[in-house]
Amino acid sequence: MANAPAVAADELTRLLTAEFPQVWSRESGLSIEEVWSGGCRLRQAFREETLRPGATISGATIMALGDYAVYVAVLATIGWEPLAVTTSLNVNFLRKPSRADLLAECDLIKIGKRLVVGEVTIRQEGEDEPVAHLTSTYSVPPRR
Amino acid sequence: MANAPAVAADELTRLLTAEFPQVWSRESGLSIEEVWSGGCRLRQAFREETLRPGATISGATIMALGDYAVYVAVLATIGWEPLAVTTSLNVNFLRKPSRADLLAECDLIKIGKRLVVGEVTIRQEGEDEPVAHLTSTYSVPPRR
Amino acid sequence: MANAPAVAADELTRLLTAEFPQVWSRESGLSIEEVWSGGCRLRQAFREETLRPGATISGATIMALGDYAVYVAVLATIGWEPLAVTTSLNVNFLRKPSRADLLAECDLIKIGKRLVVGEVTIRQEGEDEPVAHLTSTYSVPPRR
């Protein structure tokens, strides 16, 4: 299987919940739907506390989801390197999200020795049109 | 006073706490230090739950703070328009933050009829070197 | 034909050459390969004068190509509005291009009344891996 992830989804969930419990807890509503070598799909369950004025999901929630998607895609591709860090992120907000789950699909468009670049499209279930599009660069520790 | 804000800091805090309590609550640690026409300075108090692997403050925390800083600067400049929304945001992470408060200073570099662009530098108290730099564009409702 | 462009490729080439001859001339090496409603594909022929130190095509050449691709996609989608202007652009350079033509494919990911957002992938002929990825926002005059 060419696209088998370096770490499986359930193992990543277990490691992330142990390492980073404030984000990867049941209450946060964040979960891994699928991982593969070169990408992943995450879900952010809808939660009232992510709303902002205008009854729409806050930009902060969307940016956090996009950033985590690139992080998970990096780990699924190069293996468990929790110290990978974001060096830059760019987001365009395209449509106001409604009161529903967000699905983030990440595709790594460059996997370099030190820099990995991911592209993320965020949609809502059953909707064609994306609510946001992000690109982000991660710096990864030198590989062993 | 040429730079007097359209809405004072304590009034903005009161309005934001009423409208957007999940972000502007005592527990969130977010507060307005100063506002003026064209900018503002916010503080994010240090909280254990913002840490990520590597014992550093998460990128999501820093992006949220930068986004709120532009939002507050917009409201302080054009008046209370809570439906102003982010259309894009770009962030560069420059240094790993330590376990201390974050201070975000925002300067609006364009105040158009429909688009407002802000630049934000995020530092830690007593440190010269910034931990992050953001620019963000807000779309604002047509002025009355 | 659902995706028929608002203006055909040869008509766009004629109009752009008349309006913007310093960019759309035979010598510039820039040409439209295909347009449709929602996107386009441009070609930048290889030219020695676009090289930079390292014998690679300059970032300025790549950014210009990406910006023109969104411009052409906008015109092909909303019709001839030459005063559409870029409000922001973000580019990630992914691989060093070699001495060969560049192909830019643009897909508009938001077509709003005033703001249009395009995503562009730039490749070299016969290569799978992109050399650059851009997103850019255009402000368009209110539609008649």
Next chain:
Amino acid sequence: MANAPAVAADELTRLLTAEFPQVWSRESGLSIEEVWSGGCRLRQAFREETLRPGATISGATIMALGDYAVYVAVLATIGWEPLAVTTSLNVNFLRKPSRADLLAECDLIKIGKRLVVGEVTIRQEGEDEPVAHLTSTYSVPPRR
């Protein structure tokens, strides 16, 4: 002199003209006004061929100038490393430039071992309000 550049402006001009003549020639109108350790100021003389529809200077001209400003600031700070390359660039266009010279001032906001981040403000002579603001990251060869 704490801020003395690693390479003086006239020496940089000489080296760039030799290495990169298609950009650093008399006809291009690009020149170094000042360099220091941590930044620089460049001038792009006004040229008819940089105009785009609307009789304004093209975005491509502005992006190229901003990118060169970070390049020159990097060389003035770490020394002559012509193989430094841009990894990402973000630009916000703030006002339509008029038919006049552009001045780009670059300030390096991070000087890391491998990544250098610069911030650039582009103005026109005698004008307070910027026409554009950019940030850009350069990857630099490991230092000797």
